[in-house]
Amino acid sequence: MSLESVFGVGQSALVAQTYRLNVIAENLANAEVAAATPEGAYKGQYPVFRSVLNEAGDSMAMGVRIDGTVEDQRPARSSYEPGNPLADEDGFVYMSNVNSVQEMASMMAASRSYQTNVEVMNTAKDLLMRTLTIGQQ
């Protein structure tokens, strides 16, 4: 019965979106961390997803697998703070290259996507429950 594999697909998407939210939280938490060198500054992370065939059976539907994260290659933000103990001889410290606004937008997208997948699974559950009562009464 194919409707049951909707749960597998939906669940894989929930896991993927939770992972994405985790990465975003990490990026936001480290957005304002200063470092002494541009190389030492925190680099933003982005999750990469991949689609996989359901291992369970003969279905064509694709679940989501997490392929790991890639680093944001943009240069670190430099900030003039001569009083900072981490500052180099020119008085600069280096902040992460995380764009907070972009991360917030991505967070909204992740939570929307999570909600949608929960909704899909709920609908599949309703349909299955109705199917169970077929031919009764």
Next chain:
Amino acid sequence: MAWIDSSLSGQVVALQLKSERAELIAGNIANSDTPNYKARDIDFRAEFERRMSGELGGSLRTTSSMHMTPQGGNASHIEFKEDGAREDGNTVESEKEQASFTKNAIQYQVSLQFLNSKIRGLKLALKGE
């Protein structure tokens, strides 16, 4: 009891096809953030006609989207959406998929309702009350 089978088979095939379609659309929604994922759907009419014409063969499993499904295999009328790709090559339109999923769920319930009515009718005929 072939006549019972034949009177129910249309709705059963439709129900099966709609549940497979629900699964495909759920996969599309789940992959709305996967790079290079192409949205897929079943050509309902073509697939329904194929199954009703009794071409149901054994089902072969494909492990890659590049594999071809043989005629008579499982759901061979699958369409991939190639146009309207985003920057990352993904062609899923989340809102459209949500709408199709809901529509498909309603159609599934319609089929269930028809099937239930048919079963009730058959029961009535068998009891003769």
